[in-house]
Amino acid sequence: MSDISFVRTEMLPPKDPPASEVGVVGWARANLFSGWFNSILTVVSLYFVIKILIGLIGWAWVPTWSATSLPECRVIFEELGRSGHNAGACWGVIAERWPQLLFGFYPNGYEEGTADLRWRPVLAFVLLFVALAPVLFSDKVPAKLIYFTAVYPFLMPWLLWGGTVWTPVSAALGFVLGYVVYKALAQSTSELIGLIVGVVAAFVWWLFVASLFSSALASVVPLALESVESRQFGGFMLSITIGVVAIGLSLPIGIVLALGRQSDLLIVKTLCVGFIEFIRGVPLITLLFVASTLLNIFMPPGTNFDIIMRVFIMVTLFASAYMAEVIRGGLAALPKGQYEGADSLGLNYWQAQRLIIMPQALKISIPGIVSTFIGVFKDTTLVSVIGLFDPLNLTNAIRADADWNGLVWELYGFIALLFFVFCFGMSRYSMYLERKLQTGHR
Amino acid sequence: MSELALDREIDRSKMKVSDEVAIQITDMNKWYGAFHVLRDINLTVNQGERIVIAGPSGSGKSTLIRCLNALEEHQAGKILVDGTELSNDLKNIDKIRSEVGMVFQHFNLFPHLTILENCTLAPIWVRKTPKKEAEERAMHFLEKVKIPDQALKYPGQLSGGQQQRVAIARSLCMMPRIMLFDEPTSALDPEMIKEVLDTMIELAEEGMTMLCVTHEMGFARQVANRVIFMDAGQIVEQNEPEEFFNNPQSERTKLFLSQILGH
Numbered sequence: 001m002s003d004i005s006f007v008r009t010e011m012l013p014p015k016d017p018p019a020s021e022v023g024v025v026g027w028a029r030a031n032l033f034s035g036w037f038n039s040i041l042t043v044v045s046l047y048f049v050i051k052i053l054i055g056l057i058g059w060a061w062v063p064t065w066s067a068t069s070l071p072e073c074r075v076i077f078e079e080l081g082r083s084g085h086n087a088g089a090c091w092g093v094i095a096e097r098w099p100q101l102l103f104g105f106y107p108n109g110y111e112e113g114t115a116d117l118r119w120r121p122v123l124a125f126v127l128l129f130v131a132l133a134p135v136l137f138s139d140k141v142p143a144k145l146i147y148f149t150a151v152y153p154f155l156m157p158w159l160l161w162g163g164t165v166w167t168p169v170s171a172a173l174g175f176v177l178g179y180v181v182y183k184a185l186a187q188s189t190s191e192l193i194g195l196i197v198g199v200v201a202a203f204v205w206w207l208f209v210a211s212l213f214s215s216a217l218a219s220v221v222p223l224a225l226e227s228v229e230s231r232q233f234g235g236f237m238l239s240i241t242i243g244v245v246a247i248g249l250s251l252p253i254g255i256v257l258a259l260g261r262q263s264d265l266l267i268v269k270t271l272c273v274g275f276i277e278f279i280r281g282v283p284l285i286t287l288l289f290v291a292s293t294l295l296n297i298f299m300p301p302g303t304n305f306d307i308i309m310r311v312f313i314m315v316t317l318f319a320s321a322y323m324a325e326v327i328r329g330g331l332a333a334l335p336k337g338q339y340e341g342a343d344s345l346g347l348n349y350w351q352a353q354r355l356i357i358m359p360q361a362l363k364i365s366i367p368g369i370v371s372t373f374i375g376v377f378k379d380t381t382l383v384s385v386i387g388l389f390d391p392l393n394l395t396n397a398i399r400a401d402a403d404w405n406g407l408v409w410e411l412y413g414f415i416a417l418l419f420f421v422f423c424f425g426m427s428r429y430s431m432y433l434e435r436k437l438q439t440g441h442r
Numbered sequence: 443m444s445e446l447a448l449d450r451e452i453d454r455s456k457m458k459v460s461d462e463v464a465i466q467i468t469d470m471n472k473w474y475g476a477f478h479v480l481r482d483i484n485l486t487v488n489q490g491e492r493i494v495i496a497g498p499s500g501s502g503k504s505t506l507i508r509c510l511n512a513l514e515e516h517q518a519g520k521i522l523v524d525g526t527e528l529s530n531d532l533k534n535i536d537k538i539r540s541e542v543g544m545v546f547q548h549f550n551l552f553p554h555l556t557i558l559e560n561c562t563l564a565p566i567w568v569r570k571t572p573k574k575e576a577e578e579r580a581m582h583f584l585e586k587v588k589i590p591d592q593a594l595k596y597p598g599q600l601s602g603g604q605q606q607r608v609a610i611a612r613s614l615c616m617m618p619r620i621m622l623f624d625e626p627t628s629a630l631d632p633e634m635i636k637e638v639l640d641t642m643i644e645l646a647e648e649g650m651t652m653l654c655v656t657h658e659m660g661f662a663r664q665v666a667n668r669v670i671f672m673d674a675g676q677i678v679e680q681n682e683p684e685e686f687f688n689n690p691q692s693e694r695t696k697l698f699l700s701q702i703l704g705h
């Protein structure tokens with residue numbers, strides 16, 4: 001028998017790994033001290049992190065919640081024996097002004113004879129999550145809830161702006177009308193004709209009939225909420241409203257643009273490419289200026305087109321162009337075989353898109369889509385340049401008050417924290433979604 | 443010569459070629475830009491025929507069978523499938539596609555859907571079959587391809603051979619009258635090739651009309667009733683398998699056979 005011949009007669013059982021491989025010690029060794037260079041980096045970083053934390057906590061941990069002005073805060077610092085520029089945070093400003101940072105000038109009932117209407121944006125915000133639940137957690141909530149999701153886009157503006165209930169109802173009827181026309185014509189003629197006529201019918205309804213219809217019904221059944229004007233909107237509520245509208249609309253519009261960009265029809269393709277490239281080539285601020293000043297030039301004289309509505313349109317268009325490109329990336333990543341598989345089974349274009357292509361393309365694009373969402377949400381603060389009172393612009397208003405003149409960090413820190421909570425939430429949700437949609441390798 | 447390692451006799455009782463015409467191609471031509479890939483193709487396929495299309499790489503085999511369900515457009519000539527002409531009319535195309543099943547080299551299963559959903563999708567949306575019935579039929583065909591226990595898994599969790607059998611089941615769920623195969627075994631390991639070929643043989647035994655692009659000459663010999671040899675976009679030779687393999691006429695066919703059969 002030769003030396004290299006070997007036959008294992010008994011299989012080895014697995015043994016526990018050495019202590020240096022598992023547990024806290026093992027983890028620290030592998031991740032923090034895996035070489036002299038890494039060890040130095042770890043120590044230096046730890047030093048800075050601790051230093052910053054100590055400074056930050058020292059600054060933030062002060063009993064200034066009940067102060068009613070900056071001078072009062074200074075007195076408190078002196079009693080504590082602190083002095084200097086950054087003696088501590090003056091939290092009194094947040095304690096006093098947080099309602100304003102959240103709601104802007106939305107009717108708060110402070111003045112005699114006015115009502116506190118702030119429950120309406122709060123309710124709209126809470127209902128937003130009810131409406132989102134069937135979309136975000138489709139496997140955990142009753143499927144019937146999706147009907148509420150369909151109603152919500154009409155409910156939200158009514159709650160925020162008030163007015164007669166028949167305005168949102170007639171807006172919704174426009175969609176119903178368009179759909180009925182489409183269904184009727186798609187059966188008897190072709191899908192495309194049905195689609196075009198349906199859209200036209202809906203627009204005719206909205207532009208010419210809807211207002212007559214709603215005012216007629218309002219005079220019969222006067223069911224209304226007290227109206228609130230757009231210029232009273234402000235604060236975080238304004239950011240969320242713009243963000244939700246832009247996010248909610250930019251996804252479907254982005255999908256349509258991305259599909260249009262891939263279309264075989266030259267006109268459709270050119271229009272989509274032109275739109276996307278134009279919007280992406282222009283800063284959002286420019287678009288907002290156009291919304292606030294130039295747009296009036298194109299409007300027939302006398303029309304007063306709500307400023308927030310104009311901002312909605314511009315921010316939505318801006319977000320849609322980016323969304324279209326993100327989704328196009330997802331579409332491009334799909335192998336051609338998926339289209340062929342769908343085609344070979346006899347699915348038509350829309351069925352293939354809806355059932356096969358989009359679910360996969362959107363899944364691939366989730367990180368990009370959520371990044372765009374987060375970007376749009378943060379960009380809503382730009383509306384301050386056209387005079388809307390988003391949270392950042394409100395800080396100027398607050399500092400204009402002699403009591404709080406000179407405060408920066410407390411206000412910006414508070415706003416940053418609120419934005420962070422929302423953006424971080426979106427980011428975590430996207431990770432959850434990606435994990436949930438994982439179906440085996442590839 | 444690679445014989446099929448089939449552990450049973452092939453049952454030929456139902457393998458009958460009828461007089462009914464399934465596919466008729468007349469003077470069909472196709473170009474990719476300036477490149478003439480298919481030249482004057484004339485071919486009549488009767489119901490129940492099992493045709494193997496062979497030929498060197500780039501000869502246009504895939505293009506030919508992809509023209510039959512309009513995955514590729516032909517520019518001249520006429521293709522009749524089950525009496526319906528393939529034209530630009532989308533309604534015709536969708537009708538033909540739902541009657542003609544196709545199996546691809548790379549399976550083209552839908553990775554975001556379970557095996558069962560892959561099989562029920564088209565019946566539900568195209569044929570408007572009720573969900574329950576579609577699922578029953580899907581299970582029936584999954585049993586036929588011997589993977590009913592994988593129904594709730596995703597394609598990514600299956601082996602290549604299993605995926606290809608699912609792809610066959612998925613096509614069968616549409617109750618096609620004709621099946622097209624484009625190199626269904628080329629992306630598979632040898633032991634998986636056998637399970638897929640077994641499935642295809644069973645299909646042939648049931649009298650399905652089949653057009654297969656394949657390099658499995660054993661399959662061609664034992665199952666096909668006609669072998670077509672293509673080169674440079676043309677049908678160069680066609681014959682019964684025995685004649686085709688033992689007595690090829692054209693020089694190109696001889697060369698091709700000597701290369702792939704390795705003598």
Ligand SMILES: Nc1ncnc2c1ncn2[C@@H]1O[C@H](COP(=O)(O)OP(=O)(O)OP(=O)(O)O)[C@@H](O)[C@H]1O
Nearest residue numbers: 474475477479497498499500501502503504505506
């Ligand atoms: N989309 C396309 N555009 C341009 N040329 C193409 C396209 N698809 C295929 N071709 C060319 O057409 C010819 C025929 O291709 P086809 O795929 O039909 O060959 P094949 O016989 O199936 O080859 P293989 O055995 O390698 O699959 C090839 O020369 C190929 O390069």
Ligand SMILES: [Mg+2]
Nearest residue numbers: 503504505625
């Ligand atoms: Mg090929």
